């Protein structure tokens with residue numbers, strides 16, 4: 001699904017060089033729920049942004065579904081993200097002036113292969129799954145953090161992306177809401193075989209992943225397939 | 232840029248205006264509306280004043296076309312033949328001569344200098360609405376002698392003391408009273424006041440009208456001479472057409488249209504108007520542009536991260552740009568509509584309560600073309616003001632936008 005070869009990212013700030021990623025090689029298979037873990041500053045976000053086509057690597061190769069993403073134009077990358085990738089961010093990042101329903105439908109509305117009825121029914125279905133259907137006409141500011149994050153997950157998966165990226169989605173949530181969000185991830189991973197790449201630095205999250213990649217100073221220090229505990 | 236993209240951009244714009252900061256939207260619309268009003272009000276007022284002066288000049292002074300003496304001559308002579316010639320031409324409603332003399336009016340203790348205008352009352356009716364402006368008594372008849380009609384300011388008001396008068400008068404003449412006119416050539420005669428009129432045009436209102444028949448007794452030259460002939464065009468005939476026709480078919484006197492005359496007199500005034508209009512338009516455009524530019528710039532700057540996220544989830548930069556573009560378009564359109572409403576309300580108010588002075592009455596003269604053109608100009612300025620920051624923010628790279 002995703003092939004990563006010798007990926008490096010160097011940030012230059014004046015004369016100082018920061019090696020945020022230092023030769024990462026990794027293969028991610030379809031259907032995996034992979035946790036990228038490591039201390040703050042270890043390069044997790046940087047890696048996720050490279051995989052998510054949000055930033056360019058300094059060197060190395062990323063192939064997603066047979067497409068070498070270095071060869072895509074800006075517009076093709078935008079369309080690739082719209083049609084194939086989904087994103088969940090730490091701060092939910094919903095559009096504040098759109099209702100829950102509108103937020104969830106937004107990426108679907110831009111796709112050429114979705115009819116209006118399909119968008120409505122897909123969005124409704126996803127909202128039911130995330131337990132927010134009766135909040136569909138609310139604005140994000142009228143929801144709790146946990147609810148907002150579930151909306152943002154609904155928005156990310158409404159287009160049935162090949163890969164779902166999540167960058168510390170629980171960082172702003174208490175443990176109860178965190179569990180709810182993680183349960184939701186696990187559910188869509190198991191039921192819909194959704195490939196998920198999630199960044200986390202909370203150790204207890206590892207119970208949810210079925211593979212854990214640990215980074216330190218931009219290098220992969222461990223890569224373990226885990227037998228998940230029965231839920 | 233497909234339909235779906237435009238639809239999403241429009242939805243984002245609409246929701247942002249509906250659910251974002253209300254007061255900033257209202258304020259922006261208000262400013263655009265005021266700028267539109269400012270842009271169109273002064274020119275409209277100047278136009279209104281110009282139109283009202285033109286109308287008064289046409290109505291009470293020279294009609295549509297003025298036939299005046301050849302240079303060197305004091306009068307239009309051979310009056311009968313000239314009038315017949317002009318009246319026979321297509322497009323001429325009526326031609327009628329004026330013959331005026333300065334005179335002194337006396338009534339009780341009051342003495343007043345005034346112009347006595349001799350007219351042919353029935354012909355005059357076809358040229359000037361004077362006969363509709365009687366406020367007391369009645370208009371002159373063709374055969375009347377020994378009777379005059381006088382303007383209201385000349386008649387005066389007996390309840391106002393002489394030293395308090397704004398304009399000196401005869402101190403309260405009423406219909407039926409007798410006034411004495413001294414023409415200064417030895418001819419002095421008492422006239423009965425047949426009617427009092429008020430036109431709003433000060434030159435007509437400070438005059439006295441008698442019939443040509445009466446004037447012939449004062450000055451025998453009045454029989455076959457005139458100071459000038461005023462010509463009224465039939466509806467649908469241009470002043471220019473009548474003028475060319477008169478010149479072509481043997482009227483040897485000087486022939487001028489109202490526009491010829493007014494453009495000389497008002498040319499300078501119109502030039503100053505044009506400068507003021509230009510300044511008020513430029514000021515409006517600058518204010519509108521600056522305000523919309525600032526509003527959109529603030530919006531884009533405060534949602535840089537938001538914009539980065541939208542791009543990250545696959546929203547194309549064109550959609551982002553048109554989102555802000557549509558916001559500007561909607562606010563500009565609302566502002567222009569507000570401006571139109573304000574302007575039309577003011578126009579309606581001013582036409583019901585015109586600012587009246589002795590020379591003119593000010594109403595707003597606005598043509599649909601003026602309204603349309605000004606709307607278009609302001610709209611175009613708004614689009615430029617909005618799309619510049621929208622374009623800039625939409626091109627920002629995702630990383631720097633998301634980390635903002």
Ligand SMILES: Nc1ncnc2c1ncn2[C@@H]1O[C@H](COP(=O)(O)OP(=O)(O)O)[C@@H](O)[C@H]1O
Pocket residue numbers: 011012013018019020038039040041042043044045046047
């Ligand atoms: N835009 C940037 N400019 C300069 N340095 C950066 C930038 N983004 C990240 N870094 C640096 O790269 C390193 C890895 O950052 P990041 O991937 O955000 O770590 P993590 O997500 O694991 O906390 C850090 O040292 C960080 O300071």
Ligand SMILES: [Mg+2]
Pocket residue numbers: 044045046
């Ligand atoms: Mg991070």
